[in-house]
Amino acid sequence: MAAAPVVISQDEVRSLLRYRDLIPRLEDALAKFSRRDSADVIQPVRSTSDPIQYFGLMPTYMENDGVLCTKVLCFYKRQAGSALPSVQSTVLILDPEYGNVQAVIDGEVITGMRTAAASAISAKLLMPARAEVLAILGSGHQARSHYSVFTEIFTFKEVRVWSQTRASAERFSDWAGGAVRVCGSAEEAVRGADVIVTVTRATEPVLLGQWIKPGAHVAAVGACRPDWRELDDALMKEAVVYADSKEGAKAESGDIILSGAEVFAELGDILNGTSPAHREKTTVFKSLGMGLEDAVSAKLVFDRWRAKNSQT
Numbered sequence: 001m002a003a004a005p006v007v008i009s010q011d012e013v014r015s016l017l018r019y020r021d022l023i024p025r026l027e028d029a030l031a032k033f034s035r036r037d038s039a040d041v042i043q044p045v046r047s048t049s050d051p052i053q054y055f056g057l058m059p060t061y062m063e064n065d066g067v068l069c070t071k072v073l074c075f076y077k078r079q080a081g082s083a084l085p086s087v088q089s090t091v092l093i094l095d096p097e098y099g100n101v102q103a104v105i106d107g108e109v110i111t112g113m114r115t116a117a118a119s120a121i122s123a124k125l126l127m128p129a130r131a132e133v134l135a136i137l138g139s140g141h142q143a144r145s146h147y148s149v150f151t152e153i154f155t156f157k158e159v160r161v162w163s164q165t166r167a168s169a170e171r172f173s174d175w176a177g178g179a180v181r182v183c184g185s186a187e188e189a190v191r192g193a194d195v196i197v198t199v200t201r202a203t204e205p206v207l208l209g210q211w212i213k214p215g216a217h218v219a220a221v222g223a224c225r226p227d228w229r230e231l232d233d234a235l236m237k238e239a240v241v242y243a244d245s246k247e248g249a250k251a252e253s254g255d256i257i258l259s260g261a262e263v264f265a266e267l268g269d270i271l272n273g274t275s276p277a278h279r280e281k282t283t284v285f286k287s288l289g290m291g292l293e294d295a296v297s298a299k300l301v302f303d304r305w306r307a308k309n310s311q312t
């Protein structure tokens, strides 16, 4: 019988995962994904069903890297007063040879960090030169991880936040040590911004093309269902649109499907040098999230966890 799986908690993941290690591995994995070589990556679009609002399975196999993994995720309606996240997830690492589960890893920190890291990679590739102003729409879990990585790897003169309520935007600004300007409207937050991150649970557009400075880069992270929107048609039609996965974007993104916008390229195509990065134009990175990103993060965590626990 195979050994029982290890369980790696959220605190352990937080202590083991660093953006400086994760970002280069994600860049490598995104590039492999876009080459569509099945020995590098097999990652179908996630399967979803709605028995409890939204239940998703995100399997990935990376033969050459010896990784077999799946994330299980679930959205739920936050109960008043609950501190639990609205996206719950767990990552399972399986033995690629025998299929037994080797590790059960809390998915919250992984989801927060790998999503923010993918957005940061999009900004590295697509934001205008000398970007000075970052605007964040939304103030939840993803807003925090995006603030952390964007301020760790870039230098902005100003960071702004807008959220559904002023109180939640102020809590976010307090969490960030007061270094963030709280804005009274999404328009106020994004006017003149060079980089805009949308991390809301909106189902209707909260970001309009008419507000955006030409040449700005938008990392659009929410609206991951075919009938949900964060961005309006004007922006989707004006911008050069990139995605993590073209198949994922066409199947899951309301902003792509309902606007009729074309996905110009994947981030991996830019990393492979097979598509240009149109930094001089207004760009949108439509992020849906990929099992591949969880697999890379979970492998990093599991390898570090084993190294640490074999020494003790």
Ligand SMILES: NC(=O)C1=CN([C@@H]2O[C@H](COP(=O)(O)OP(=O)(O)OC[C@H]3O[C@@H](n4cnc5c(N)ncnc54)[C@H](O)[C@@H]3O)[C@@H](O)[C@H]2O)C=CC1
Pocket (backbone or CB within 6 Å): 085, 086, 087, 111, 115, 138, 139, 140, 141, 142, 143, 163, 164, 165, 168, 199, 200, 201, 202, 203, 204, 206, 220, 221, 222, 223, 224, 287, 288, 289, 290
């Ligand atoms: N692309 C990806 O890889 C991933 C995307 N997501 C998506 O990112 C979004 C944010 O996720 P979390 O930060 O974990 O959620 P959260 O629940 O922690 O935060 C959501 C934020 O959206 C705001 N919000 C809710 N409804 C809104 C509306 N109608 N208009 C404007 N703002 C609204 C809330 O006030 C809050 O600030 C969600 O849509 C989630 O599905 C989450 C994980 C990965």
Ligand SMILES: O=C([O-])C1=[NH+]CCC1
Pocket (backbone or CB within 6 Å): 073, 087, 089, 111, 224, 288, 289, 290
């Ligand atoms: O990739 C992911 O984990 C998610 N994408 C949308 C919600 C959660």
